[in-house]
Amino acid sequence: MSAFKPLMSQPRVLFDVALRLVQGQRFQPTGFPDLGAATYRLPDGKQMLLVESPQSMANRLEATAWDGVANDLVAPLRGLPYIAAFSPPPDSRFLTSSILEAHRLNSPYFLDSAGGTFMQLLKKELEEGQGEESEAVNLRHAAKVMFKYDPNSVLHGVFLANKKLAGGRYRFARLLSAFIEAEDVLPVESGGVKNDRLNPSGDTGAGYGNVPFHRTEFVASSITAHFSLDLATLRGYGLGEDEENLLIGLALWKIRRLLEGNLRLRTACDLTCDVNQVFASAPQGFVLPTAEELDSKMPALIERCAEAFAQPRVTKLVWSSREAKKLASDRKKRETEDEEAQQ
Numbered sequence: 001m002s003a004f005k006p007l008m009s010q011p012r013v014l015f016d017v018a019l020r021l022v023q024g025q026r027f028q029p030t031g032f033p034d035l036g037a038a039t040y041r042l043p044d045g046k047q048m049l050l051v052e053s054p055q056s057m058a059n060r061l062e063a064t065a066w067d068g069v070a071n072d073l074v075a076p077l078r079g080l081p082y083i084a085a086f087s088p089p090p091d092s093r094f095l096t097s098s099i100l101e102a103h104r105l106n107s108p109y110f111l112d113s114a115g116g117t118f119m120q121l122l123k124k125e126l127e128e129g130q131g132e133e134s135e136a137v138n139l140r141h142a143a144k145v146m147f148k149y150d151p152n153s154v155l156h157g158v159f160l161a162n163k164k165l166a167g168g169r170y171r172f173a174r175l176l177s178a179f180i181e182a183e184d185v186l187p188v189e190s191g192g193v194k195n196d197r198l199n200p201s202g203d204t205g206a207g208y209g210n211v212p213f214h215r216t217e218f219v220a221s222s223i224t225a226h227f228s229l230d231l232a233t234l235r236g237y238g239l240g241e242d243e244e245n246l247l248i249g250l251a252l253w254k255i256r257r258l259l260e261g262n263l264r265l266r267t268a269c270d271l272t273c274d275v276n277q278v279f280a281s282a283p284q285g286f287v288l289p290t291a292e293e294l295d296s297k298m299p300a301l302i303e304r305c306a307e308a309f310a311q312p313r314v315t316k317l318v319w320s321s322r323e324a325k326k327l328a329s330d331r332k333k334r335e336t337e338d339e340e341a342q343q
Helices: 002-007 054-063 113-127 139-149 151-156 231-236 241-260 291-303 321-342
Strands: 012-021 036-041 047-052 082-086 094-097 158-160 170-172 176-183 186-194 211-219 222-230 264-266 269-272 280-282 314-318
Touching: 002 241, 012 231, 012 241, 036 211, 047 054, 054 151, 054 176, 054 241, 113 139, 113 314, 139 151, 139 170, 151 158, 151 241, 176 241, 222 231, 222 241, 231 241, 241 291
Parallel strands: 082 314
Antiparallel strands: 012 222, 012 269, 012 280, 036 047, 047 176, 082 094, 158 170, 176 222, 186 211, 264 269
16 A cells, blocks of 8 residues: 555654643543552653553554444444354343453453354464474464454454463564653642531441542643554564555554544543644654545455455354353363373
């Protein structure tokens, strides 16, 4: 595709996008259990803050592709393959998809579906390109299998941790990664109280009574969203020119949609940016295509890869909690028997 020609010889594409708050100066960053906000200091003394982590940004980028009302991909991306899990008949309710699952293809809602038949299918197809068990895993072949069922898993990375799949050695790093950080930050301490109109002195442990709370927000001189697309690793998979173009187009589409869409990360962290022209810091001069340009290109990029996709493109599986529990019980029993046999 001519739009991606400047990228063909590049090892990566980098975007550093200046963000600003929609209102006011204070914002609430991501928090971590037992840690709180991730603040750190650079060697020059500048105080920094992680506003949004790479793992959270991956979820947000993936969410741009999903229509939660239709329970399907958004219109420009329809035709891309993915996995979907449904409840057993007769209701056959949509449960989840590989676009929504944190572990993508490695989700137990797929590997434990239909009595483990998808797991066996995946194992068989992966083994077709694998040599002896002691050999290194064939990531080039495995990438083709991942691309067949869900290109999203190739783009955002997947770790097939199941021992049945080459001992859990299939690991695909994120090709598209992102994070948001702020510079020259200072904390803003505030607080409030949850009022109980009926029983202010009630048992707070049971949810009654007035409960004061502490709140820490931040101000910063600048907030920047950083995006990276690893083209060198993508080419190393040897998927083919059409497949590479599709993944590049999909990555750029997601970046553009996220920047133009909902950057309200939390109640007190509502961000925006100048979306008219977004220039790459590497390669310099490359401009992120507009939403209209990418929307118009995606259907053709998708159809050029039709022969590499699963048929049908949406792999529909039935997940039952009862069957999943039985599979887990059977696995535990076999593992215990194996351990006893080795003693």
